[in-house]
Amino acid sequence: MSAVVAEHDDHHADEHHDHGPAKGLLRWIITTNHKDIGTLYLLFALAMFFVGGAMAMVIRAELFEPGLQFVDPAFFNSMTTMHALVMVFGAVMPAFVGLANWQIPMMIGAPDMALPRMNNMSFWLLVAGVLLLASTLLMETGAPNAGWTFYPPLVLQPITVGKALPFAVFAVHLLGISSIMGAINIIATIFNMRAPSMKMMDMPLFVWTWLITAFLLIAVMPVFAGAVTMLLTDKFFHTSFFNAAGGGDPVLYQHIFWFFGHPEVYIMILPTFGVASTIIPVFARKPLFGYSSMVWATGSIAFFSFIVWAHHMFTVGMPMAGELYFMYATMIIAVPTGVKVFNWTATMWKGAMTFETPMLFSIAFVVLFTMGGLTGLMMALAPLDFQYHDTYFIVAHFHYTLVPASIFILMAAGYFWLPKWTGNMYNEKIGQLHFWLSAISVNILFFPQHFLGLAGMPRRIPDYAIQFADWNMVSSIGGFIFGLSQLLFLYIVIDTIRGGTGEKVTAEVWEGSSNHSLEWTLPSPVPYHTWTTPPAVVPTEHVLDSH
Amino acid sequence: MSEEDVSKKNTKLARILLLVAVGMFGFGYALVPIYDVLCEWKWIERDRPDDIKKAPEVAYKVDMSREITIEFMTTLNESTPMEFRSEKKQLKVHPGEYHTVNYYAENKTDKVMIARAIASFSPAVISSFFEKIQCFCFDEQTFKPREAKTMPMRFVINPELPEQYKTITLSYTFFDNTEKSVKK
Numbered sequence: 001m002s003a004v005v006a007e008h009d010d011h012h013a014d015e016h017h018d019h020g021p022a023k024g025l026l027r028w029i030i031t032t033n034h035k036d037i038g039t040l041y042l043l044f045a046l047a048m049f050f051v052g053g054a055m056a057m058v059i060r061a062e063l064f065e066p067g068l069q070f071v072d073p074a075f076f077n078s079m080t081t082m083h084a085l086v087m088v089f090g091a092v093m094p095a096f097v098g099l100a101n102w103q104i105p106m107m108i109g110a111p112d113m114a115l116p117r118m119n120n121m122s123f124w125l126l127v128a129g130v131l132l133l134a135s136t137l138l139m140e141t142g143a144p145n146a147g148w149t150f151y152p153p154l155v156l157q158p159i160t161v162g163k164a165l166p167f168a169v170f171a172v173h174l175l176g177i178s179s180i181m182g183a184i185n186i187i188a189t190i191f192n193m194r195a196p197s198m199k200m201m202d203m204p205l206f207v208w209t210w211l212i213t214a215f216l217l218i219a220v221m222p223v224f225a226g227a228v229t230m231l232l233t234d235k236f237f238h239t240s241f242f243n244a245a246g247g248g249d250p251v252l253y254q255h256i257f258w259f260f261g262h263p264e265v266y267i268m269i270l271p272t273f274g275v276a277s278t279i280i281p282v283f284a285r286k287p288l289f290g291y292s293s294m295v296w297a298t299g300s301i302a303f304f305s306f307i308v309w310a311h312h313m314f315t316v317g318m319p320m321a322g323e324l325y326f327m328y329a330t331m332i333i334a335v336p337t338g339v340k341v342f343n344w345t346a347t348m349w350k351g352a353m354t355f356e357t358p359m360l361f362s363i364a365f366v367v368l369f370t371m372g373g374l375t376g377l378m379m380a381l382a383p384l385d386f387q388y389h390d391t392y393f394i395v396a397h398f399h400y401t402l403v404p405a406s407i408f409i410l411m412a413a414g415y416f417w418l419p420k421w422t423g424n425m426y427n428e429k430i431g432q433l434h435f436w437l438s439a440i441s442v443n444i445l446f447f448p449q450h451f452l453g454l455a456g457m458p459r460r461i462p463d464y465a466i467q468f469a470d471w472n473m474v475s476s477i478g479g480f481i482f483g484l485s486q487l488l489f490l491y492i493v494i495d496t497i498r499g500g501t502g503e504k505v506t507a508e509v510w511e512g513s514s515n516h517s518l519e520w521t522l523p524s525p526v527p528y529h530t531w532t533t534p535p536a537v538v539p540t541e542h543v544l545d546s547h
Numbered sequence: 548m549s550e551e552d553v554s555k556k557n558t559k560l561a562r563i564l565l566l567v568a569v570g571m572f573g574f575g576y577a578l579v580p581i582y583d584v585l586c587e588w589k590w591i592e593r594d595r596p597d598d599i600k601k602a603p604e605v606a607y608k609v610d611m612s613r614e615i616t617i618e619f620m621t622t623l624n625e626s627t628p629m630e631f632r633s634e635k636k637q638l639k640v641h642p643g644e645y646h647t648v649n650y651y652a653e654n655k656t657d658k659v660m661i662a663r664a665i666a667s668f669s670p671a672v673i674s675s676f677f678e679k680i681q682c683f684c685f686d687e688q689t690f691k692p693r694e695a696k697t698m699p700m701r702f703v704i705n706p707e708l709p710e711q712y713k714t715i716t717l718s719y720t721f722f723d724n725t726e727k728s729v730k731k
Contacts, residue, residue, distance in 0.1 A: 114557040157625055184564040188557045222568050226575025238727045241579060245624065245663045245722030252582050256575060317671055 020528050029124075032116035033528065034101045035421075040123050041098025042414075046493065048090035048130065049407075053483055055083035060445075060479035062462050063472050076462035077145035082137065084148035085168075088268065089175045090130045092402065095410050096271040097122075097182045100210050102421065104186060106519035106526065107204050109195030109535045114188035122181040129174030136164035144168045147460060149257055150228060152242040152250045156235050165235060169228045176221040183214035183221075190214075195518075195534035201292065202538055204517045208295050209274030212302045216263045216270070219306075224260035227253060251316050258309035266305045269401060270298055272369075272409040273340055276362050279416050280344050282513050283359035284351030290343040297336035297343075304333045314385040323382040330380035334373065341370050356510075357431035361412035364439045365405055372400030375450065390460075393453025399446045408438070411489060418493065419509045423525030424500035426492050434492065437485035444478025515539050601685055602678035602703075607643035610706045613713075614639050617704075619648060620718035627723040628655045629662065629690075642706040650683060650698045652721065654690035661725045663687045669716040676705040677717065687724060 021027050021036065031037060058079045062070050071079070101119065105112055113119045136143040144164045146155035155165065190203070190211045203211075230241040230253070240246025242253045273294075281288040288294065310318060310326040318326075344366050353359070375397040379385050388394055411434075419425050448471035453459075457468045464472065505524045507514070514520040516539060522530050617640060619633040634649040654660045664684040668674045679685075683698035690696065704715075 114553075115561055118561070153625075180565075180568045184561050184568075187564060188560045191560060192553055192556045218564055218568050219571055222570075222572035223575035223578075226572050230576075230579075240727070243722075243727075244665045244720070245724050246727060249582070252579065255582060256578050259575075259578065 030120070032112075032120050034105050034113045034116070034119065035526065035528065037113075037119050037123055038098045038101030038103075039421075041094050041101060041126075044123075044127065044130075045091050045095035045098060045410075046490070048086055048094070050486070050490070051134075052083050052086035052091055053486060055079045055086065056479065057483050059083065060476040063464070064476040065473065066464055066466050066469050068463055071462070073462045074142055074145055077147075077460060078137070078143040080460050081144050081146065081148050082133075085133060085144075086130070087402075088148070088264070089133075089172075090126075092268045092406050092410070093179060094126055096210075096213075096268070097179070099206075099271065099275070099410075099413055099417075100182075100186055102417065103519065104189055104207055104210060105193065106522065106530055107207055107517055108190065108193065108198055109518055109531045109538065110189060110193035111529065111532050112193075113185050114193055115185045118181050119185050122178045122185065125174050125178035125181070129171045129178060132167055132174060133171035136167045139163055139167075149261070150231060150253075151257075152231060152234065152253050155231060156242075166232060169232045172228045173225055176225040179217050180221050183217035186210055186214040187218075195531070195538060197534075197536060198538045201295070202540055204274075205277035205288065205291070205294055205298075206271070206274035209270045209277075209298050212298050213267050213270045216267050216302055216305065220260040220263040220267075223256060224264070227256040227260065230256075251313070254313045254316060255310065258312045259306075261312065262309040263302070263305040265398070265401070266301060268406050270302065272365070272406045273298060275409045275413045275416075276344060276365055277340075278517065279358050279362045279412055280347050280366075282416075282510050282516055283356065283362075284348045284353050285512055286347055286351040287516075288343070289346035289349075290339070293339055294343055297339040300336045301333060304329065304336075308333065311380055311382075311385070314382045315389045327380055327382040331377065334377050334380075337373055341366060341373075356415070357426075357428060357435055358412040358416035360432065360435045360439075361408045361415070364435070365408045365412070368400060368404035368408070368439075368442070372397055372402075372405060375400065388453060390458055391453035392449040392457045392459055395459050396446050396449035396453060399449070403446065404439070404442050408442075411435075411438070414489070414493065416510075417519075418496045419500075419505045420519060420522075420524050421526060422497050422500070423505060424496050424498075425503040425505050426496040426500050428501075430488055430492055434485060434488040437488070438482060441478045441481035441485060445475055445482050446478070448472075448475045448478075601682075602680060604645070604680045604703075607703060607706050609641050609643040611641055613710070614641060615704055615708070615712065616714045618714065618716045620716060621650070622718060622720040624720050624722040627662065627721055629653060629660070629721055629723075630655060630695075631719075631721050633719075640704060642704045642708055645680070645701065645703050647681075647699050647701045650700060650719070651695070652683075652688070652690070652698060653695035654693055657692045659692060659725070660690045660723060661687050662690065663722045663724045664719045665722060667718045667720070669718070670712065673708070673712060673715050676708040677715070678703050678705055684719065 021031070021033065028036065028040060031040075058071060059076070062068070062076055101113065104110075141163050144150070144155070150168070190207060194203070230239070233239040234241050234243055234248070240248040242248045242250045244250065277288055277294055308326060308330045310322060311330045314323060314326070348363075355363075375393070379388050379394065379397060415426060415431055452468050452471050452475070455468065457464055457472075507523050508520050509524060510520075518531075518535060518538060519526070521535070521539070617638045619636060619638070621631045621633055623629055623631055630651070630653040632651050634651065638646060638648065640646055652662075654662075666674075666684050668677065679700065679702045681699055681701040683696075683700065688696070688698070
C-alpha cells in the first residue's frame with residue numbers, strides 16, 4: 001500500500017506543503033500518521049484474527065468427536081482462554097481502533113489524530129502486550145487456562161496457574177494502557193479537531209459510536225487492570241481480596257470483573273453499530289433513518305452497560321432483589337437496541353438497494369445480530385439463565401453477537417473502505433463468494449450450539465457425553481468451512497492492496513457516497529496528508545432528519 | 548483557532564481524561580469496601596465470615612412443633628494437608644434447642660500449621676438464624692506437627708426461623724493459612 005500512497009502523494013505534491021511517508025521499514029515503526037497507524041492496527045488485527053482463529057480450529061477439531069483426540073485437557077483449556085483473549089484484545093478491539101484511526105480524521109475534516117505520538121505509542125504497546133500474552137504459550141507450564149474471565153480461586157490454583165498468571169496480568173496492563181491512550185486520543189480528536197463547520201450532531205454515526213466507546217474504555221479498562229492486579233497480589237503478596245480464608249470473597253472478583261466485562265462487550269459492538277449505520281444508507285441510497293435516535297440509543301446502551309453487570313452471575317447465589325433488578329435492567333437494553341435494528345431496517349425500506357459485498361455483510365449483520373440479541377434477552381431472564389448458565393447456549397449467544405456481528409461488520413468495513421484507501425477495486429466475485437461461504441458456514445458453526453447448550457452441554461470442556469456427538473460434528477464442520485473461507489478475505493486484502501481488479505476507482509467509489517460522509521470527497525487513493533485545511537462544507541444527508 | 552491553541556486544548560483534555568482513567572483504577576479498588584458495605588444491608592441475604600460471631604447463650608422457648616434437619620459438610624480447600632470431618636453427618640433439631648457437634652481435625656504434616664475454617668450455609672439466609680455459642684471457626688486454629696484435635700461446635704437455631712426452611716446445610720472448609728499468617 002505504501003507505494004500506492006506515496007506515488008499518489010507525488011501527484012498532488014503541490015496541494016500539500018508537507019512531505020510524504022518516509023522510505024523504508026523505519027517508516028512503520030516511527031510513524032505518527034493516522035493512516036499509517038490505522039494500517040498497522042488493521043493488519044495486526046487481521047494477523048491476530050488468524051492466530052485466534054487457528055486456536056478455535058484446535059478447539060473444534062478436539063470437539064469433532066467425543067473422547068480426547070488431539071490435545072490434552074489442560075492445553076484445550078489454554079486454547080479456549082487464549083482464543084478469547086486474542087480475539088477480544090488482539091483482533092476485534094484493535095481492528096476498530098484501526099478503523100477509527102483511518103476514518104475519524106477523514107470523516108470530521110481533521111489533518112490527523114489529536115496526539116499523533118501517543119497514537120504511535122498505543123499501537124506498539126498493543127504489540128508488546130499481545131507478545132507478552134503469547135509468550136505464555138511457550139512456557140513449560142502452559143498458557144493461562146482458567147478461562148478469559150480469570151475467576152478465582154481457580155485461576156490462582158497452582159495446577160492451573162503455572163507461571164503464566166503474572167505474564168497474563170502484565171499483558172492486560174499493557175493492553176489496558178494501550179487502549180486507554182487510544183481512547184483519549186479519539187476523544188481529543190473528536191472534540192477539538194472537527195472541521196469548524198461540523199457540529200456534534202452533524203458527525204457521522206461511526207464517529208459518534210466511537211466517541212461513546214472511547215468513554216467506555218476510559219471508564220472500565222482501569223477497573224479490569226485493578227481486578228487483575230488484585231489477583232496478582234492475592235497470589236504473590238498475601239493479600240486476601242478474593243481469599244475466603246483471609247476474609248475475602250471470590251464472588252467479589254466476579255462483580256469487579258463484570259463491571260468491566262459488560263461495558264467491554266459494548267466496546268466491541270458499538271463501533272460495529274457505527275459502521276453498519278455508515279454502510280447501509282450508502283447502498284440503500286437513502287439517508288440513515290432516525291439519525292438522532294441512533295445517537296441517543298448508542299448513548300443509552302452505553303449508560304445501561306454500567307448497571308447490568310451481574311446478569312453474568314445470576315447463579316452465584318445473589319439475593320432475590322438483585323436477581324430481579326439485574327433481570328429488568330438487562331431487558332431494558334433491548335429497547336435502544338431495538339431502536340437501532342428498526343432504524344437500519346427502515347433505512348433499507350423502499351431504498352434503491354444494491355447488494356455489493358459490504359452491503360451483504362451489513363444485512364447479514366442486522367439479521368444475525370438480532371438473533372444473538374434475542375438469545376441474550378432469553379438469558380436476561382434470571383430463572384431461565386439457571387439452565388443456560390455456562391452451557392453452549394451462552395457460547396452460541398456471544399458468538400452470534402461477535403462473529404456475524406462485529407467480525408462481519410469489520411469485513412464489510414474492509415470491503416467498503418479498502419478501495420478508498422488503496423485506490424483499487426477489490427474482486428467483487430471473490431468478495432461475494434467469501435460472503436456466502438461465511439454467512440452459511442457461520443450458522444452451521446454456531447446455530448447447533450444452541451441445541452447443545454439447551455441439552456446441557458457445558459462450555460470449556462474437551463470431552464463430552466455421547467448424546468452431544470452429532471451436533472458437535474456439524475458445528476465443527478461449519479467451523480472448518482468458516483475458518484477456511486476467511487483465507488479468501490486475506491487474499492482479497494492482499495490482492496486489493498497490490499492493484500485489485502486493475503479498475504481505478506473514483507473519489508466516491510460508491511454511487512452517491514459523498515453525500516453521506518467527508519472521506520468520499522477526497523481523491524482515491526487518499527493522499528498521505530488530508531484536510532490540511534478543513535473542509536468548508538460538510539455533507540449532511542445522513543443527518544437530514546435532525547435538521 | 549491556531550494550531551498552537553488546538554495543541555494546548557488537546558494536551559489539557561488528555562490530562563483530564565488520564566486523571567479519569569487513574570480515578571477509575573482507584574474506583575476498582577474502592578469496589579472492595581463498597582461491596583462489604585452493601586453486603587451488610589439487611590436485604591442482602593448472604594452469609595459472610597464476619598457474620599459468624601459468638602452469640603450469647605439465650606434460653607429460647609423450644610419450638611417442639613417442627614423439626615429442622617441439619618446436614619454437616621466438611622471440605623478441605625485445594626490440597627490442604629489435613630483430615631477433617633464432623634462426628635455427625637446429620638442431626639434433627641427443634642428450633643430453640645441447644646446442641647453440640649464435635650468436629651475432628653488432624654494436621655497430616657510434620658510442620659506447624661495455621662488453618663482457618665470458613666462456614667457456608669445453604670440456603671444462605673439461614674446464617675442469621677444459626678447462632679453459635681462455641682465454634683472452632685471463630686479464630687484461626689494452630690496445629691502442632693501431626694496434632695489431632697476434637698473441636699466442639701455449640702449452636703442453636705433461632706425459633707424465629709421462617710417456616711419454609713426444613714433442611715439446612717452447614718459446610719465448613721478448612722484453608723491452610725500458614726504462609727499468610729506467618730507473613731503477618
